[in-house]
Amino acid sequence: MHTENEAYIVRTQRSFNRQPAMHALNAELVVKSPGSVEITFPYMAQFTQQNDYMHAGILSTILDSACGYAALSIAPEDADVLTVEFKVNLLRPGVGDTFKAIGQVVKAGKTISVADATLYSSTLGESKPVATMTATIMNVYK
Amino acid sequence: MHTENEAYIVRTQRSFNRQPAMHALNAELVVKSPGSVEITFPYMAQFTQQNDYMHAGILSTILDSACGYAALSIAPEDADVLTVEFKVNLLRPGVGDTFKAIGQVVKAGKTISVADATLYSSTLGESKPVATMTATIMNVYK
């Protein structure tokens, strides 16, 4: 049975909880399955740009964590993960009541993995894609 | 004579000042010349990831603003700018006393411009490149 006590979930959640940036953004992680995570966070006026949209970089902060934790959830036990690079496309303004990023591993390798994430905004219950990321992630063996 | 009162500088600075995210990161903008800007900001523990490095997304927030304001500084007067997409490469851990992003326009077009930015960390006076961005920016005519 799938439980929140499984080792890969505990490990991923623990690393997430050690990220001050995720606390600053009031972000919460759910590990859905090996290689797949969701991060939710609210609209926060202090992280907007000049048009009251959430700053693209702040959205990228969540997308990067979504890709990284998707990768960490299936990384070898003796490895930590590090983002090598990412690319973000902005599809719609970053407005809404809440946001959810869904991250998943596209290809897991011994050294290099690729993960994708899509960020959705939710306004009055209606959900729309706001941004996408493709990230290259490296396993760093301890 | 180059002065801080030139219209393109005033306009760029004014938009920057309206970005709450830049205030949250204690960031300061200097418009160096048409198409070229610098943004400085300090290390802030609340925006780090699990290894005490500044979160890659937070660095991207500054890099995105550096690219966007470089583009805005030479955009037509009746245009605002919007980031279409960007790509970030992480070269070194985001640690240091202070950081500086240098953004410049690579190619200005009527609709689409391309800008580059490099982020440097400074530790005890020694400067090192930490991350680079290439961004595609759209002029949105009002």
Next chain:
Amino acid sequence: MHTENEAYIVRTQRSFNRQPAMHALNAELVVKSPGSVEITFPYMAQFTQQNDYMHAGILSTILDSACGYAALSIAPEDADVLTVEFKVNLLRPGVGDTFKAIGQVVKAGKTISVADATLYSSTLGESKPVATMTATIMNVYK
């Protein structure tokens, strides 16, 4: 009834047929539905790199066309499309008997669209993802 004579298919196919690069790669296009296309092409030894893999740039040539024609298939009638930028991740060596790129529009806009494509190799009937692209495409009104 869906037929190959529908206007959007005819228009997309016609533009594809005018691309000498697609002929040079022995590539064939099938427009699957509005915003979705497939391009198939064979392994060609003359377009490999030093390890006998198809060159990443050659794979990108097909991926770019897959994204561009997905976008063209739903572009306004008075618009042509132009690639603004793309990003490619290489997942596996470009080897196999034949290749197929599946391109689809992620978000269609009046000026800017975003499309994704995945390239699969097929060896003895077994299919594997080899590379992915995300592309930003501009509608250029005539």
Next chain:
Amino acid sequence: MHTENEAYIVRTQRSFNRQPAMHALNAELVVKSPGSVEITFPYMAQFTQQNDYMHAGILSTILDSACGYAALSIAPEDADVLTVEFKVNLLRPGVGDTFKAIGQVVKAGKTISVADATLYSSTLGESKPVATMTATIMNVYK
């Protein structure tokens, strides 16, 4: 004294000469210094798209080789290089008499390196930037 017989030049040139794709594009490599190369190639009508511009993917083929050989020229002797991913921005139409790509390493690492390349077209002696690439390259130890 700098000569064409230096080991890093011989090694880089030798690998380039083993790329059939570079022969197909009539491309020629010059290793300028450790971490820096140039590749020249002519306009070839058979590799164009529907507007008689060189296909963006074909330009990317040269840019990818420029980044890869810049990286190989300073890679450890027991390592080969493999492109992990790249991003291309298209600045101007790919037209001209001849093209030159200048590739250089931005940051060399033990496992991962980052390289940049810019492609210039030359028409009647006038040179203009046509496209830029940032590539992530992996050292693969034999």
